[in-house]
Each structure stands twice: as structure tokens, then as C-alpha cells.
Amino acid sequence: MKLEEMSIFFNNRADGYEEHMMNNVDGADKYYIETAKLIPETNGLKVLDLGCGTGLELDEIFKKNPTVMVTGVDLAKDMIEKIKLKHSDKLNQLNLIVDSYFSYDMGEFVFDVALSVETLHHFNHEEKTKLYKKIFKSLKPNGFYVETDYTAPNQDYEDFHFNENKRIRSELGITDGFYHYDTPCTVKNQMQMLYNVGFKSVEKIWQHENTAILLATK
Secondary structure, eight states, rough: OOOOHHHHHHHHTTTTEEEEEEEETTTHHHHHHHHHHHOOOOTOOOEEEOOOOTTTHHHHHHHHHOOOEEEEEEEEHHHHHHHHHHGGGGGGGGGEEETTTTTOOOOOOOOOEEEEEEEEESSHHHHHHHHHHHHHEEEEEEEEEEEEEESSSSHHHHHHHHHHHHHHHHHOOOOSSOOOOOOOBBOOOOOOOOHHHOOOOOEEEEEEETEEEEEEEE
């Protein structure tokens, strides 16, 4: 099995990404809408969108609150260009950054809301925990984080895919870097990681099949 480097994988699929998600991913017609429902209608709300992709969640968020100020971070430049084309009337509200959200400096007490949609199921517990610490610091007091993602139905499923990822990387001689392989975690593990970094409450707001929406409040 060949693993593609993450930015290459998504840049190569930018043109057909939205059609693929909406037509082939179960629940995609629902979870972008459900995610947007959690965004307050406060004027000028500051939102951090991690792994913003082509902006499918932003399409719905702008319908709910057209005044949001968005910082979007994604490895795939070609995906970010899709957001600029779709929302050319809102470029003054968009700060779009081609970078890894693991290395991007999010600052402290900057954002009212942080969110990620269908992006974190490629990383292990250690990587996620480091990221969650950064997200927590970046949020204002009483700010919150929304994670909408593919989850593992049970611990055996999670363990199998993490072990497969390690096995394939070992066979290919990959020692570091971001490569596309799905390693979803159980909802229980996701929630515990968020509690561990300091979020005072973590709730499962919605679930359809193996996609869940978690709401973590600072």
C-alpha cells in the first residue's frame, strides 16, 4: 500500500473534493449544517477553522452568521483557493493560511470559537493532545471548540487502524511527516483527551453513523 503525503493528497483532490464529500460520505449533507448551528450569531465573532479545506463548513457558517471573522489553516493551498473563489465578497473577513495547524502559532485568548471538521482522524493521541493544548490556549475565556469527525466505533477498531498505520509506515520506511491514512479514535478517547488539556465540559452534541460532533467549553 502506498501512502500519500498529506498536502499532496488533498491538493490533488481539490477540484472534486466537495462533490466527493457530499455524494459519497454518509452524513455530509447533515454534519456541516449541524456544526454551523453551534456558531453564535454574535457580530464579528472570531473563529479559528483548522483544516478548513474548501470551506464546506464555512459555507454553512456564513449563512448562520455572515459577520464572522475567520482564520482558516490548511496544508493544501489548492483547497484554500476554493474558499477565496466561493467567498470573494468576504475576503476582508478571511485570514487563510497555508500551513500545518500543528506548527501554526494560534496565540493566546484570541478566538471565540475554534473548530475542525473531518480532519483530525489522521493523527495519534499524542499529536492530538499537543494540538488540543494549543487550541485551549488560543480560546478566550468561556470560548469553545467544536470537533466534527469520523470516529472509531470501538477500541478494537481504533487499535487496528493505528497498528496498521504503523506497520505500513515501517514497511515504506516512513519515520515522520504527515501521510494520509485514517486513524479515528473512539468518542470516549476523544472526550478524555479534551478533558485532559483543561476543557471544563465536553459533550457529544450529535452523531450519525461513525461521525460525531463534540463541543468542548473552556
